[in-house]
Amino acid sequence: MRPVRRGDSPIAGDYADYKTAKTDLIARIASGKHNGQHIAAYCSYCERKIDTNLAVEHIEPKKGAHGKPELKGRWSNFLLACVNCNSTKGDKRVVLDQLYLPDRDNTALAFQYQADGQMVAAVTLNDVEKDIAENTLALLGLDKAMQNSRDEQGALIAQDRVAQRMQVWSMAEDSLEDYQNHIENSSVMGLIVKLMVSSGFFSVWMTVFKDYPELKIKFVEAVSGGLESGCYDHITAEKLSPHPNEDGLEGGGKI
Numbered sequence: 001m002r003p004v005r006r007g008d009s010p011i012a013g014d015y016a017d018y019k020t021a022k023t024d025l026i027a028r029i030a031s032g033k034h035n036g037q038h039i040a041a042y043c044s045y046c047e048r049k050i051d052t053n054l055a056v057e058h059i060e061p062k063k064g065a066h067g068k069p070e071l072k073g074r075w076s077n078f079l080l081a082c083v084n085c086n087s088t089k090g091d092k093r094v095v096l097d098q099l100y101l102p103d104r105d106n107t108a109l110a111f112q113y114q115a116d117g118q119m120v121a122a123v124t125l126n127d128v129e130k131d132i133a134e135n136t137l138a139l140l141g142l143d144k145a146m147q148n149s150r151d152e153q154g155a156l157i158a159q160d161r162v163a164q165r166m167q168v169w170s171m172a173e174d175s176l177e178d179y180q181n182h183i184e185n186s187s188v189m190g191l192i193v194k195l196m197v198s199s200g201f202f203s204v205w206m207t208v209f210k211d212y213p214e215l216k217i218k219f220v221e222a223v224s225g226g227l228e229s230g231c232y233d234h235i236t237a238e239k240l241s242p243h244p245n246e247d248g249l250e251g252g253g254k255i
């Protein structure tokens with residue numbers, strides 16, 4: 001769950017139809033670029049690449065028992081989510097102080113990613129922070145183990161977020177080996193950045209390439225909202241804490 005900054009609303013007042021905010025949201029917080037061209041968009045929560053069905057997601061639900069209909073068209077209440085994250089979160093109660101959100105917290109510090117596809121609370125967190133990270137994973141179903149993962153021949157089917165993350169992890173590890181074997185070759189570096197953009201799961205690539213700041217900063221630059229978040233050093237891509245929350249979002253800057 002990479003940190004982003006949504007910035008000021010592109011329009012005055014609220015959106016009459018929240019779905020029309022999608023293009024602006026993709027440009028600000030979800031676009032993956034290659035040679036300056038938008039070539040991919042990602043879920044704000046699980047980071048998978050979404051070709052279709054990327055939905056404008058209401059952080060605080062727009063309806064239901066805990067709904068805030070007054071925020072239905074509010075720019076500051078929008079992210080973009082895949083069908084799994086969006087439907088798992090549903091209309092559940094959202095307590096902003098008890099969640100890490102990518103538009104206001106440095107979510108790169110809150111979670112860690114494993115080769116088995118699991119996304120877990122970072123081991124560096126204290127007990128209070130760990131509870132918040134786990135609340136977040138539970139709200140989105142990102143704590144679930146892999147489902148429906150093998151076909152009849154035993155091959156992995158990337159039907160869910162865990163399986164897809166695992167496949168991208170293995171792709172990133174292959175790329176790391178290519179990089180180590182061609183460390184002076186800028187076209188290999190360019191191809192790896194392009195592969196990161198086109199496969200999604202930014203945080204997996206950042207984890208696998210953790211010892212290579214020259215690649216990490218290119219990954220951060222290739223996705224919208226990353227440098228703007230203020231959560232990465234502009235040269236080394238080192239994680240900076242807390243998210244500066246320059247838009248003053250409620251409950252933000254916890255990490």
Ligand SMILES: [Zn+2]
Nearest residue numbers: 043046082085
């Ligand atoms: Zn998702």
